[in-house]
Amino acid sequence: KNQVEQSPQSLIILEGKNCTLQCNYTVSPFSNLRWYKQDTGRGPVSLTIMTFSENTKSNGRYTATLDADTKQSSLHITASQLSDSASYICVVISNNAGNMLTFGGGTRLMVKP
Amino acid sequence: DSGVTQTPKHLITATGQRVTLRCSPRSGDLSVYWYQQSLDQGLQFLIQYYNGEERAKGNILERFSAQQFPDLHSELNLSSLELGDSALYFCASSVEYEELFFGEGSRLTVL
Numbered sequence: 001k002n003q004v005e006q007s008p009q010s011l012i013i014l015e016g017k018n019c020t021l022q023c024n025y026t027v028s029p030f031s032n033l034r035w036y037k038q039d040t041g042r043g044p045v046s047l048t049i050m051t052f053s054e055n056t057k058s059n060g061r062y063t064a065t066l067d068a069d070t071k072q073s074s075l076h077i078t079a080s081q082l083s084d085s086a087s088y089i090c091v092v093i094s095n096n097a098g099n100m101l102t103f104g105g106g107t108r109l110m111v112k113p
Numbered sequence: 114d115s116g117v118t119q120t121p122k123h124l125i126t127a128t129g130q131r132v133t134l135r136c137s138p139r140s141g142d143l144s145v146y147w148y149q150q151s152l153d154q155g156l157q158f159l160i161q162y163y164n165g166e167e168r169a170k171g172n173i174l175e176r177f178s179a180q181q182f183p184d185l186h187s188e189l190n191l192s193s194l195e196l197g198d199s200a201l202y203f204c205a206s207s208v209e210y211e212e213l214f215f216g217e218g219s220r221l222t223v224l
Contacts, residue, residue: 034212041201041218041220042217042218043115043117043203043205043215043216043217043218044156044203044213044215045115045215046212046213046214049212089155089156091213100169101146101158101213103155103156103158104155105154105155106155
């Protein structure tokens, strides 16, 4: 069964600090992996997409990594800001027919001043 | 603005009632997805349509149904509503399985 596990479930950090969110998956066959940011009560917004051949990709203060061998991805946030407070969702896409997207449960990040 | 429009934004109704949620995808997107998000929970996939045809089905209750019309807009019908159906319902659209663009959601409250 395809699964995406994210850790931690929730995280509180101080403004200006860095943090790293983890995503482990057992989706096969793997096509790509995406990180979404979801502000409370809003729709998720894509941050980055990682394909099989990519190890690292940055989008401003967000850096995603992918290790396709161990089936792990991380999202690193640098110099956090209050506006980073949100849920971060890892989504893995496979090439199978049917439901090809598997969502993780998300990590809820709170940045405090 | 993702380009995906959902209506209504908020809806309050009573148990046993039926409601219809509407989604207009981004221009050119053929795929529409419906997700349910209960309070403090992750997104639960309900159903996907591609160019008018059902393509994938998730944990959608028999009391729920959906369709995609020739103009590509989609409707999610929820009937015999229960308290536990209270949630945010998101619609997303994409070109095939490329990046999903989510609407702002319809918040359903069942009293």
